[in-house]
Amino acid sequence: MQSKKNIGFIGTGVMGKSIIENLQKAGFTVHIFTRTKIKAQTLIENGAIWENSIATLAQATDVIMTMVGYPNDVEDIYFGSNGIINNAKPGSYIIDLTTSKPALAKLIDQQARSQQLHALDAPVSGGDIGAKNGTLAIMVGGEQSAYEEVLPILQVIGENIILQGEAGAGQHTKLANQIAIASNMIGVCETIVYAKKAGLDPLKVLDSITTGAAGSWSLSNLAPRMIKGDFAPGFFVKHFIKDMTIALESAQEMGLSTPGLELSLQLYKELASKGENDSGTQALIKLFTNELP
Known part of the structure; x- marks a missing residue:
């Protein structure tokens, strides 16, 4: 696949940029499109091919990967006369890495089939660190044959790659992931605040507890950032709110x-209302340390 596939990538945000760089390093030719071209300038200088529209990108590539912000963004780039589905070449593979609605993933799959396209919903977890290191967890929904065909590409950007079921299953798995993180983030914040209040060195506390039963990705990777006062986004507060909202709606639909x-x-939501929408999710600790107005 690597020798004959051109990859199209839409979305060059915090994680998308690193994913594209890893694909380039692996020898893939990557065509890119994003709403603000200037944000993709570094990628273009490093050899990515800029396309002026979604339609031209779809027509020029064999595999199209997308990572955008919200379900409505997904709808905008996939549907309509200028969207991916109506412009991709028959036989192409379309992979949405965005965390979105399971029902939307199913709709994309249905419409893709009508155009002889192969669709996978493949949201990821691992944040900016996982994207940079090519160690993302990738949760896939779709047909087994399509999954096996694009697996060599997914293995460039991730390590834990599992086909969870039919279309929409990847999204459901990612929502389960976000539910697990949601409560854990509260616990991480409370842990650091407690350690400081008790007169302990919170970094030494982390050395003791991250390898035990309390261990988690957030405790190991985000707690040190909280302690240092580093609130740069590996994953935006606003996007986590979006994910949790979708998860809550999905849970309610299932009577949970x-x-x-x-x-x-x-x-x-309280954190966002105090101006922290574009901070990293680790900024939640500000609510517990009274650092916000």
């Missing part, structure tokens, strides 16, 4: 009670 998710969403 998710009180931990509801509390986390409430706290993150």
Whole structure:
């Protein structure tokens, strides 16, 4: 696949940029499009091919990967006369890495089939660190044959890559992931605040607890940033709010009670209302340290 596939990539944000760089390093030719070309300038200088529209990108590539912000962004780039589905070449593979709605993933799959395209929903986890290191967890929904065909590409950007089921299953798995993170982030914040209040060195506390039963990705990777006062976004607060909102809606549709998710969403909305929308999710600790107005 690597020798004969041109990859199109739409979305060059914090994670998208690193994913594209890893694909380039692996020898793939990457065509890119994003709403603000200047944000892709470094990628272009490093050999990515700029396309002036979604339609031209779709027509020029064999595999199209997308990573945008919200479900409505996904709808904008996939549907309509100038969208991916109506412009991609028959036989192409389309892979949405965005965390979005399971129902939307199913709709994309249905419409893709009508145009002889192969669609996969493949949201990821691992943040900016995982994107840079090519170690993302990738949760895939779609047909087995399509999954196997694009697996060599996914292996460039991720390590833990699992086909979870049919279309929409990748999104459901990512929402389960976000539900687990939601309550955990509250615990991480409370842990650091408690350690400081008790007169402990929070970094030494992390050395003790990250390898035990309390260990988690957030505790190992985001807690040190909290302690240092580094709130740069590996994953935006606004995007986590979007994910948790979708997860809560999905849970409610299935008749489930998710009180931990509801509390986390409430706290993150409060954080966003105080001007932290574009901060990293680790900025939640500001609510616990009274650093906000």
